[in-house]
Amino acid sequence: MSRYLSLRLLQSVVVLFLATFLAFALLHLAGDPVQLMLGETATQQDIARLRAELRLDRPLALQYLQWVRGVVHGDVGESLRYQQSATRLVAERLPASLLLAGSAMVLAVIAGSVLGLLAAAYRNSWIDHTVRIVAVLGQSIPFFWLALMFIVVFSLILGWLPTSGYGTWRHLVLPAVTLSLLSMARIARLLRSALLDVMNEDYIRTARGKGLDLKRVVVRHALKNAALPVITVIALQFGAVFGGAIITETIFGWPGIGRLSIDAAVGRDYPLFQGIVVLSALTFVTLNLLADLVYAALDPRIRYA
């Protein structure tokens, strides 16, 4: 178990460095933060001065190594445009992002599980068909289109919810529902097919044979085994939710990390962008580790392997 864990940790560190190196290289290849910071009225003299002040005139490899040294000492660097520590900026936006992503995930897991369960239990009924249609739509409709449709229907036509903003639960509903749909659809489909597989197993037939009703068999026996692949997917869905948050936050004016990362990329603010990459990658890697642990706890075959 500990060997398994340390191997996973080592992999995670490699992933982190690759991710930040890519972010650094890509942002440097495409444009210059100083030009964008100073705008159209800057002279070459202004640009050269600021570049020197920000130490951007040094060789790229050196800049990256200096940044890595900072990270090892717990300092992910200072944003070029905000002139503040990237950690502080991310920390400012983190609560809003966690609230949105957390609500979306809770919604996705609850609604996805219920739908998947119902579809499997009433296979080939109208419930099953409806769930499958919703699942396909949820996976194929683009986020931004859905978000705009929600605004049109629920804000402009019905007037139930505000178009955008941050503060009360009313502001949370539309972005959270938008963001949850993709993951909800995936969870529902996966749970449905996993349950259907399990339902054909001998021990289920035995359970039915000894006289248990369908509801009990599904909840008591089938669900426990069908849940394993679903848990892995739930952990992976955090990545999808993080990615989807970029679009969702932009459309709904939500002050989270997704929007901050767009600003950072557009402005070539690579210390900030790398800070966000490190922190998102850390979160993602941690969640995957957690999922592995839960998996191991649920499945003895992994624990003793």
Place this chain on the structure above:
Amino acid sequence: MRTRGVSLFVLIVLLGGGLVSPPASAQAPSSITIVVPADIRSLDKAVENLFNSAIVGHNIFDRLFQFDENMHLQPMLALSSRTINETTWEFKLRQGVRFQNGEPFNAETVRYTVNRALNFPRSALPYLVRDITNIETPDPYTVRMTSRTPDPILPNKFAWIDMVPPKYAEQQGANFGEGPVGTGPYRLVSWNKGSELVTEANPDYWGGKPAISRVVYRIVTEPSTRTAMLLNGEADLITNVDPDLVERINASPRAKILRGPGLRRMLLVIGQQAEPLGDVRVRQALNYAVDRDSIIRNILRGYARKTMGLVQYVVPGHLTQLDGYYDYNPGKAKELLEAAGVPNGFTVDMYTPVGTFPKDKETAEAIASQYQRIGIRVNLITMEWGKFFAQLNSKQMRGLSYMRYGNSVGDPSEGYFYSFWSKGVRPYVTDARIDEMFEKAQGTVDKQRRLALYRELERHAITQVAPQVFLFELDNLWGLSRRLNWSQTPEETVNLRGARLSQ
């Protein structure tokens, strides 16, 4: 049992949250919401020198001068200006003005503000004050500034520099921009980063207490959401409306469009001196081959104005009589190509950003197809704005680039200084006569003589050099709630002095 307890708890939290939250539409009658289209990092121009931040900043701070709706310079914190000699300006200041924290405004404030603009770490403002060599304050309400060379537009530059309180700004250092204090009509109350800023009327404002008591600035980067906010009554003012959305907004019972001349001059930068673009006849042919009227009518829905040269329509020095100089004439374009020795045309790259200017890609596509008609084959290349701007600004762009020129000082000098002067920042096609005429105009202090020189320069540049493909100027389109009474200036900021709610 345990799960039932948890779900009950979740239910109570959700309901509880619903009971204590105020309804989203609850707004005091004299409160308005303005949508800012990009995140604001700092309200201190020394840190962030952008129009979007100035939408908020210009209502918290005052400046020495301001531009009116015709881009004429008007007094603000300075009452008058005059030249003492070729290199020295004297400003008389308004008396009895105080900052929102009680600090007095006087000549020392101006001296401090200039020094800070120059010396603040990583300041974004030195380009405006770099040539000031000496500041004298003969009395508390008189400032004399001497510059290295004659600077006829020094007062114009002080229509952009915000006056800051010396004691407080010094004490706050780099954090000043997050909790700014000015002499303006509104003071900052709260700032939820990335989401909204709340400001309240300054009851002691020297220009009189503002009629609207509270202004909320919401940050929303998505254009469709901004429009939805306006239509839904969640916003009273949105900036830079897309021409396609004008009809829809005007049809709404809640909102309307306010249209006015702007400072966004669109053109194709000609990025090389090499053949064939180095030949003036080819550049003139490129100018004759664009059907501007058709692009304005069909792509920009009429919300633009055909213009030539570099000086914006509302800026003093503009030459109205040349606006039709290069009107669409493919026959003449063909003749010029023949005379230049390229009767069968040539192949050229054309670059455009996507979504940075209204209808940028569509406009570039239209121009490309019009060029095909006279035999010029265009490779249209779209480029992300950051990369596009960096390449253009560092003189690496070849071929043609669809670009906007602004004007932050309300004077003809800016465009020439940055783009046409061979010693400037990013000159591509240069001309010795342009240099000579510009240097003469730039150093002429007398306003009428100076403007006459610039008109002569514009005429020469348009007719003899055609250094770029002149296109048109975009109108400013604002979306306004019908209850808001507000008038705009050509600048892209939002001046709330004099704004009222009609009810």
